[in-house]
Amino acid sequence: MGTFLHLPVATAYNRARRGIIKMRENAPVAVIFDLDGTLADTLDDITDAMNVVLAEIKHRPIARTRMRSLIGAGLPVLMKLATGIDDADRIDQLVQRYQPVYADRMLRKTCLYPGVDRALDTLSAAGVPMSVLSNKPHRFTSPICDALLSRWPFVECRGHRDDVSNERRKPDPGVALELSRVMNRTPGDVVFVGDSEADIATARNAGMRSVAVTWGFRDRQDLAASDPDEIIAHPARLTELLSCG
Numbered sequence: 001m002g003t004f005l006h007l008p009v010a011t012a013y014n015r016a017r018r019g020i021i022k023m024r025e026n027a028p029v030a031v032i033f034d035l036d037g038t039l040a041d042t043l044d045d046i047t048d049a050m051n052v053v054l055a056e057i058k059h060r061p062i063a064r065t066r067m068r069s070l071i072g073a074g075l076p077v078l079m080k081l082a083t084g085i086d087d088a089d090r091i092d093q094l095v096q097r098y099q100p101v102y103a104d105r106m107l108r109k110t111c112l113y114p115g116v117d118r119a120l121d122t123l124s125a126a127g128v129p130m131s132v133l134s135n136k137p138h139r140f141t142s143p144i145c146d147a148l149l150s151r152w153p154f155v156e157c158r159g160h161r162d163d164v165s166n167e168r169r170k171p172d173p174g175v176a177l178e179l180s181r182v183m184n185r186t187p188g189d190v191v192f193v194g195d196s197e198a199d200i201a202t203a204r205n206a207g208m209r210s211v212a213v214t215w216g217f218r219d220r221q222d223l224a225a226s227d228p229d230e231i232i233a234h235p236a237r238l239t240e241l242l243s244c245g
Contacts, residue, residue, distance in 0.1 A: 028128045029242060030185040032176055032208070034194035035134035035141060035159075036071055037216025039116055040148055043068055044109040049102035050082055053094060059083060068217045072196035074135040074160060074169045075099075099137070106140055107147055113215050119235035120152045126244035129183040132157040133176055135169045135198065155183050171201035176208065193238060200226040211238060 036042045043064060051061040062082050070081045079094050080086070123130060131154060134141045141159025149157065156179060160169050168174055180190045192203035195216025200223070203210035212228040213235075214220045223231055230241060 028126055028244070030129040030131070030180065030183040030190045031123065031238075031242075032131050032133050032179055032190060032192045034192075034196065034199045034216075035132050035144065035157075036136060037195035037218070038193060038199075038213055039112060039132070040110055040144060041113050042106070042110045042144070043071070043217070045106050046071060046078075046102070048108075049098060049105055050078075052101045053098045054082065056097070057083070057094070071217050072135065072198050075137060099139070102140065106144060110144060110148070112148055113235065115235035119239055120149075122239040122244060123242070124152050126239075126242070128242065128244065129155050129185065131155045131179045131183060133170065133179060133192075133202075134159045136160065137162070155179070170198045171205055173202055173206035176202050176206040180206070180208070191242070195223075197222070197226045200228045203228070211241065 033039050036046070047062065047064045047067045050067065054061055067082070070078055075095055075098070076091055079091050079098065083091075083094065085091055085094070120130070130152065132141065132145055132149070136144075136159045138159030138161045141157060145154065145157035158175060158179065161167050166174075170176070176190075176192065177187060180187050183190070187207040188209075190206075190208040191211055192199060192206070192208045193211045193213065194200065194202070195213045195218050197218070200210045200212055202208075209230075210228040211230045211232060212218075212223040212226070214223065214231060214233045215235075220231060220233075232238060232241070
């Protein structure tokens with residue numbers, strides 16, 4: 001199976017679906033959230049961990065602003081972009097080195113973005129099923145969700161699992177579709193909320209609505225180029241779109 005990120009953008013299809021995303025009369029829509037750059041500001045801890053690894057190989061440190069533009073496609077891609085190394089075996093070695101460094105510091109500075117807690121309160125009160133789907137390794141996604149999101153009834157928090165056969169990273173729609181089934185919703189009744197091109201493409205590939213957020217790791221201009229159904233600048237706007245705010 002090939003990559004989904006470079007499929008043609010279904011502009012006319014998306015525009016035809018745009019507008020306020022209404023709650024169903026018999027049940028609320030469900031929401032799948034990305035984690036990094038959407039719910040949680042993880043940028044400082046990721047940058048710090050990467051710079052530890054870069055220092056060990058005598059590579060110049062990477063700036064926070066540069067790191068912001070690289071996050072989203074998964075750790076191997078992030079490592080390749082940060083180091084400029086093309087050798088797959090060497091990238092794998094560096095990924096293996098990065099993981100314990102990041103595990104030791106992944107919750108030092110990481111926190112929810114302002115307004116996310118209130119939005120989650122509102123969605124939970126309205127009975128909206130919620131899940132998390134991240135390209136971050138599951139061994140990191142799970143403890144971050146436990147630390148930051150345990151007060152809300154998330155159905156599932158899923159990171160990428162290398163040990164699961166045929167499980168692919170976003171923008172492959174496989175896990176998103178699995179989560180829609182777990183939440184007992186059809187794909188058309190799921191809103192995918194994220195801050196990257198991969199999140200928008202995942203929603204499109206899965207037949208879900210896409211809501212792009214500008215407070216994360218991509219600028220509005222970059223997000224608009226991927227043609228999401230909605231672009232929002234504050235978490236409260238999501239509750240308005242779902243007609244439960």
